[in-house]
Amino acid sequence: MTNAPASATATATATATALAPDVFSLPDLASRELAGAVVWANDEFFAEKENLILPGDPVFDPALFGLKGKVYDGWETRRRRDPGEDTAIIRLGVPGRVHGVVVDTAYFRGNYPPRVAVDGVWIDGHPTMDDLLDAPWQLLVPPSPVAGDARNSFEVPDPARRPVTHVRLRMLPDGGVARLRVHGEPTPDPRFLTGTIDLAAAENGGRVVDCSDLFYSSPENIIAPGRSRHMGEGWENARRRGDGNDHVTLALAGEGTVDRVEIDTSYYIGNAPGAASLRGVRCVDDLGSPDRWIDLVSRTPLLPDCRHRFVVPPTEQVRYVRLDVFPDGGIARLRVHGRLTEAALNAMASAVPADH
Known part of the structure; x- marks a missing residue:
């Protein structure tokens, strides 16, 4: 999309966007506004998983504390003391082929995950949690380093762009993520x-x-x-x-x-x-x-x-x-x-x- 003024006589504008859209200008398939939902997380001790797909940018109040500590606008797990990783599962509002993922760690400066990974799976209908936990997840974004207080963007390679109904965000090993955006091409039923x-x-x-x-x-x-x-x-x-x-x-x-x-x-x-x-x-x-x-x-x-x-x-x-x-x-x-x-x-x- 551009900000250039339109010609008074132009009827249409053929743009590169129409033919080959920028990955991160594609719709956010996980958006809460499209009925996306965070359906499960193994831990959300400090901040709720539902914040991951809220519309709008994260906000931060430096003076806001709760019974469990600093209040963050995002998903934050406790400090892990044993092997493993922390995981959240998101049901997409619209199924689709994922082209790009943004893991936004805004305001998480000393408590962001050092690495993240994202997986996807297609499950028809209305799967139970057992169905999702045992699903044949396919890698979309391999374990990758992320920066704190930053929008970390990852393109999904063509071979991995299979239609999916759910994505799984993994923090390796723990930490906080403010927002998850899943940009892709809708494949509605x-x-x-x-x-x-x-x-x-x-x-x-x-x-x-x-x-x-x-x-x-x-x-x-x-x-x-x-x-x-x-x-x-x-x-x-x-x-x-x-x-x-x-x-x-x-x-x-x-x-x-x-x-x-x-x-x-x-x-x-x-x-x-x-x-x-x-x-x-x-x-x-x-x-x-x-x-x-x-x-x-x-x-x-x-x-x-x-x-x-x-x-x-x-x-x-x-x-x-x-x-x-x-x-x-x-x-x-x-x-x-x-x-x-x-x-x-x-x-x-x-x-x-x-x-x-």
Whole structure:
């Protein structure tokens, strides 16, 4: 994603991001906002395991102490006095192929683990703890040194990028980790994507591939689950002082036909866009070809703090959509309701492990 201003006449921007996304710009599959959960840890004496996947950056209060000592915004185990390692298991909010992992040790300076490792496994359904503890875990990140009070980033090599439903963080031998981010390519279960769905939703496999400006907040927010609760949970760009307009491009869960669109400006009262449009294109190679894009919602005025809903006339199938706001302003949510093609559903089914 870039912060460059958009051209007033540009219809689409073909970006390297769309073709080969940066590993750490891919969705965080473990995010609590996508219903990820830390389901088990062998020890959480000083700080709770659930902190690992909280949204937002860790915080630190130097004066805050509890009965067990200093309070940290992260997962922290006691000092290990016997051989072994400390482990937490996370159920991903959306199954997927893991491309990169961030182990953030923010504020853990004298109590961070010297090394960490990350494993993954695919287990269909709703496994018990016995299922998880005895699972055939596969290595994603081998035991690797980490620094304290730092974002430690690890790319997962191609051969290890099998779809997984759970990851396991291991601290060698003990210590504290503030946040765990698991960036990857969603591989949702196609059995739950038949019929009319939100093709743009992150939980269904939609993702942001380009954005003109993300000064105040991330465009990832517009495809998050649920409704925003305040202005900070949408996408807001800077005030535009030059020509052009701001825009965001999304890869849909798969190729599909669009039936309805919702453009939500909730909580944007003095900073909503004056107007917006939504267009779609079928092929990634056509992202930079203005004549290939089709109108889904033609340019239309927007109201502040309002959910705008549009019925889309029958059109050809699309794989990418671009939301343009004129000239700038905040969007809380974008919903692109439609149906995946049979070919898209079959492609998703082929990405799921054979024992699914």
